[in-house]
Each structure stands twice: as C-alpha cells, then as structure tokens.
Amino acid sequence: MPRLFSYKDFESGSNKVRQYADKHAPVIICDREAARDCPFKVKVRIGTSVKHPNAPDHHYEYIQLWSLETLMGEVRLQRSSYGDDPLFIETEFSIIPKVSLRLKALAYCNRHGLWESEEVFVKVNDSPNK
Numbered sequence: 046m047p048r049l050f051s052y053k054d055f056e057s058g059s060n061k062v063r064q065y066a067d068k069h070a071p072v073i074i075c076d077r078e079a080a081r082d083c084p085f086k087v088k089v090r091i092g093t094s095v096k097h098p099n100a101p102d103h104h105y106e107y108i109q110l111w112s113l114e115t116l117m118g119e120v121r122l123q124r125s126s127y128g129d130d131p132l133f134i135e136t137e138f139s140i141i142p143k144v145s146l147r148l149k150a151l152a153y154c155n156r157h158g159l160w161e162s163e164e165v166f167v168k169v170n171d172s173p174n175k
C-alpha cells in the first residue's frame with residue numbers, strides 16, 4: 046500500500062509547509078445531491094491557491110475519482126499538453142450515479158507521491174422524471 050498524503054497532514058505546519066500541501070492536494074468540487082441515473086459532473090482541481098510545477102522532472106501524472114472501493118474514473122495527464130509553467134490542473138468526470146456516493150480523489154505527483162482529497166458525500170435521490 047503506497048503512502049497517502051492529505052492537506053490535513055500538513056495544516057498545522059508553517060506557511061511554507063501549508064503551501065506545499067495546498068499545491069498537491071486534490072479538491073473535489075460538485076453538488077452535494079444528485080439525481081439517480083442522470084449525468085452528474087464532478088470536478089477535481091489540484092491546489093486552491095498555489096500552482097503546482099509542470100516541469101519534465103516534476104509534474105502530476107494522473108487523477109483518479111473513487112467512491113469507497115469503486116474506481117469511478119481516471120485521467121492520465123500528458124504533461125507536455127499543459128505547457129511548462131506551474132498551473133492548477135483541473136479535470137471533470139461525468140458519472141451516472143445509482144446509489145449515494147462517498148467520493149475521494151487521488152492524484153499522483155511524480156516527485157511527491159500520492160495525495161488524497163477530503164471525502165465528499167453526495168446524496169442520490171430518485172429522479173423527478175421516473
């Protein structure tokens with residue numbers, strides 16, 4: 046099992062340590078309720094206030110979206126497609142939920158390892174059209 050890092054592991058550190066954690070930690074952005082069997086969009090963004098490098102020897106390689114033990118989606122990032130400057134990487138997943146979700150995003154930096162987001166609970170309700 047690889048070691049997993051989260052923003053919480055570093056939040057009591059110095060400003061520099063918190064900035065390090067901020068630029069690595071994925072954040073899930075989505076509604077907290079969804080309609081069953083209807084497309085539902087989940088955005089994952091790496092970093093909220095500090096951009097992560099995107100250099101050949103230091104960059105993000107993939108972002109995964111999980112609901113408990115189920116892998117909902119994965120995006121492999123082609124570094125050169127995003128230029129050489131630091132950036133906030135974002136991706137969007139579109140899923141069709143059947144049951145309520147307990148989402149967590151994982152993202153892998155080739156220099157600083159695997160980072161996890163906070164868990165986000167999404168209540169899935171019966172669609173009004175069914």
Ligand SMILES: [Fe+2]
Pocket residue numbers: 069097103104154155156157
């Ligand atoms: Fe990094």
